[in-house]
Amino acid sequence: MRLAGMTASIAGKAAKNSLRHLSSDEEKRIQARSELMQDVGIQIAETLGEMKGAVMKVGQIASQYKDVFPPEVAAALEKLQKDAPPMPFGQIKAQIERELDAPLETLFIDFDKTPFAAASIGQVHKATLPSGQKVVVKVQYPDVDDNCESDLKQVRMALKIAGVLNMNRKLQEQLFDEIRQSLHDELDYTKEAHNLRVFGAFHADDAGLIIPKVISSHSCRRILTLTEEMGETLTTAATWDNDIKQKIAERLFHFSAGQLFGLYRMHCDPHPGNFAFRPDGSVIAYDFGSIRSYSDAEVQLFRRFARHAIKGDVTALEQDLVTLGVRREDDTNIPGAFYTTWLSIGLKPLSIEPYHNGAFDFAHSQIHHEAIAQMRSSLKYFNQFQPSAVTMMLDRTVSGQYWNLVNLGVSIDLSPLVARYI
Numbered sequence: 001m002r003l004a005g006m007t008a009s010i011a012g013k014a015a016k017n018s019l020r021h022l023s024s025d026e027e028k029r030i031q032a033r034s035e036l037m038q039d040v041g042i043q044i045a046e047t048l049g050e051m052k053g054a055v056m057k058v059g060q061i062a063s064q065y066k067d068v069f070p071p072e073v074a075a076a077l078e079k080l081q082k083d084a085p086p087m088p089f090g091q092i093k094a095q096i097e098r099e100l101d102a103p104l105e106t107l108f109i110d111f112d113k114t115p116f117a118a119a120s121i122g123q124v125h126k127a128t129l130p131s132g133q134k135v136v137v138k139v140q141y142p143d144v145d146d147n148c149e150s151d152l153k154q155v156r157m158a159l160k161i162a163g164v165l166n167m168n169r170k171l172q173e174q175l176f177d178e179i180r181q182s183l184h185d186e187l188d189y190t191k192e193a194h195n196l197r198v199f200g201a202f203h204a205d206d207a208g209l210i211i212p213k214v215i216s217s218h219s220c221r222r223i224l225t226l227t228e229e230m231g232e233t234l235t236t237a238a239t240w241d242n243d244i245k246q247k248i249a250e251r252l253f254h255f256s257a258g259q260l261f262g263l264y265r266m267h268c269d270p271h272p273g274n275f276a277f278r279p280d281g282s283v284i285a286y287d288f289g290s291i292r293s294y295s296d297a298e299v300q301l302f303r304r305f306a307r308h309a310i311k312g313d314v315t316a317l318e319q320d321l322v323t324l325g326v327r328r329e330d331d332t333n334i335p336g337a338f339y340t341t342w343l344s345i346g347l348k349p350l351s352i353e354p355y356h357n358g359a360f361d362f363a364h365s366q367i368h369h370e371a372i373a374q375m376r377s378s379l380k381y382f383n384q385f386q387p388s389a390v391t392m393m394l395d396r397t398v399s400g401q402y403w404n405l406v407n408l409g410v411s412i413d414l415s416p417l418v419a420r421y422i
Contacts, residue, residue: 006047007157010040041073086118092125092139099223107218111137117273121187126228133227135215138189140222145187152180174389182268182393186289189224195288196226202263208251208282231276231284238409240279245410247281249362250417252404255285256397257421261303265293268393270400272407292393302394306422310352314339325388332384342378345370351415363409367402 017036092115093104100107108127115123122140129135156176185191193214200211210229218225237248252275259266267274269290276284294302305320314336321327348367349360375382405412 002047006043010043013039037073044073086115086123087141089113091142092123095139095142096137096223099220100218108137122222127225129215129218133215135218135225136212136228137218138224138226140187140189152176152183178389178392182290185291188221189219189289190221192224192287192289193219195291198265199259199263199267199285199288202259203255206251206254206258208247208280209255210282210284211288212284212286229276229284231278231282234272234275234277234404234407237277238407242411244279244281245408246412248277248283248408249405249410249412249414251281251283252401253414253417255283256401257417260294260394261299261421264296264299265291266393266397268292268397270397270404272404275404290393298390303422306418309343309347310350310418310422312340312343314343321385324390326385326391328384328386330384332381334381334384338378338381341374345374349412349414350418351413359411359413361411362405363411365406368406 013036017032020032096104096107104111109130109132110128112126115125116136117124121144122138125137125139127135127137156172193216196211196214200213203209203211212226212229215225215227237245252270256266256270267285267288267290269287271287274285274287276286278284301320301323305317305324308316308320317339318327318334322329344355345367347355348365349356349362351357351359
């Protein structure tokens with residue numbers, strides 16, 4: 001009912017906005033659309049934020065695909081990334097006992113009633129096994145997965161009616177199939193347990209990269225029990241010496257690039273809350289529900305695209321973008337200067353002339369500000385580009401790790417790390 005009311009309200013606002021500005025000039029129409037998108041984004045975020053379960057998770061996932069939505073809507077949805085209020089312990093206890101088919105007191109000799117993390121589809125509690133081992137228990141809220149499909153359809157309908165989804169139906173289907181699959185995967189903790197074992201084995205020899213181990217006897221589709229691996233937050237790590245921060249940055253880079261180019265599967269939710277850090281530079285990674293697999297052809301295309309970018313070969317770069325589905329296939333001529341300007345912004349963390357020379361100071365990075373400014377002056381070409389189902393999760397990962405390095409405040413030259421993989 002709430003979702004239907006939201007959709008109807010947004011439809012009314014969109015229709016009223018169109019009628020009011022039928023005779024307005026182009027500049028006023030753009031301004032009016034921006035204001036509508038801001039209003040729509042806030043309404044969607046507030047409605048979803050009030051509702052636990054799959055519908056809020058849909059909103060959270062949507063917020064992570066910023067390139068699909070106008071910036072006003074993406075900004076409003078971003079607040080859904082923050083922790084949700086916890087569910088009463090009585091419901092959590094009942095869920096554990098129902099799923100693991102045993103009394104809580106038998107399963108654990110100690111169980112912290114207050115969660116140390118709560119989100120859209122579940123919350124995490126510290127506990128102790130009968131053996132004395134310290135663990136963390138991730139508990140999915142009851143009935144979250146029942147209305148997954150209808151929730152996704154309602155959110156998509158609201159976005160479509162508001163005119164937010166400015167793309168053809170085929171691309172819409174591809175993008176929402178990607179979101180749907182991501183949602184289903186995150187709702188199945190047996191898949192996450194499998195991912196934890198795979199990625200744990202892959203990173204087993206990577207010193208300083210720590211992945212919690214699954215306690216199979218206390219895990220199932222809606223309950224996931226892991227070894228307790230604790231560390232400090234990114235905010236705390238940002239206060240440490242730069243040599244420690246460099247070790248952290250290198251490990252975050254290897255975590256993502258190593259998986260993409262070595263495993264062809266990647267952890268695609270680099271939210272800062274999904275990592276913890278230790279004073280020796282170790283990185284602990286959590287939450288392996290959002291994983292994307294890639295084909296060999298896709299990985300080789302990513303590598304080729306990166307090589308062409310580093311060389312500044314804009315002709316080859318544009319063809320790569322067409323192959324990736326980012327650049328629309330049409331006859332519009334985009335000048336080479338368009339691409340070289342974007343490369344001059346994006347390649348600054350690399351010690352490559354003429355982009356930059358030496359270590360890059362992420363604490364004072366202006367890359368995101370320069371990108372926003374360049375977007376405004378590049379608007380006339382933006383209809384030639386579109387979100388791509390192939391790159392969507394990769395974009396989310398790269399941008400997320402960029403912000404992790406900015407918030408870490410590290411000064412580092414990424415060139416040797418890029419050279420290792422590219």
